[in-house]
Amino acid sequence: MSPFGGGMGSSGQLCGTLAGALAVIGFTWGKTEPRGRDHKLMWKLSNAMVARFAEICQPYGGTDCIDIARVDWKDAEQVRAFYRDPDSCRNNCIRVVRETAASLHDLVSTVARR
Numbered sequence: 001m002s003p004f005g006g007g008m009g010s011s012g013q014l015c016g017t018l019a020g021a022l023a024v025i026g027f028t029w030g031k032t033e034p035r036g037r038d039h040k041l042m043w044k045l046s047n048a049m050v051a052r053f054a055e056i057c058q059p060y061g062g063t064d065c066i067d068i069a070r071v072d073w074k075d076a077e078q079v080r081a082f083y084r085d086p087d088s089c090r091n092n093c094i095r096v097v098r099e100t101a102a103s104l105h106d107l108v109s110t111v112a113r114r
Contacts, residue, residue, distance in 0.1 A: 007065025010073035015065050017100045018053045022046055024104060045107050052103040056096055068092045 001023065003009045004016025029042035053063060060067045070089040071082045082088045
């Protein structure tokens, strides 16, 4: 799942945090065999996670990595600044990852309590 970083393969597109959260949901409630069926909760949880992620990313104007990190991953100078400058948008990424993980935990915990 490492290629999820940098907005799916350093493209700046969809934030890998959402892709990772959806992968967890799919691994947990998705098909267990090719001809099997997805658990009925998978789509509901996935939809809820996407909606929550959109709310988390609202301050950045979108759910793409470029909206959140504001870095061109193919520009070595920008990448260095992203990691070295304490005032870089890396703080946005840290917040998004933390809040997405917490939202995923809340969704999974709600299902587990049923």
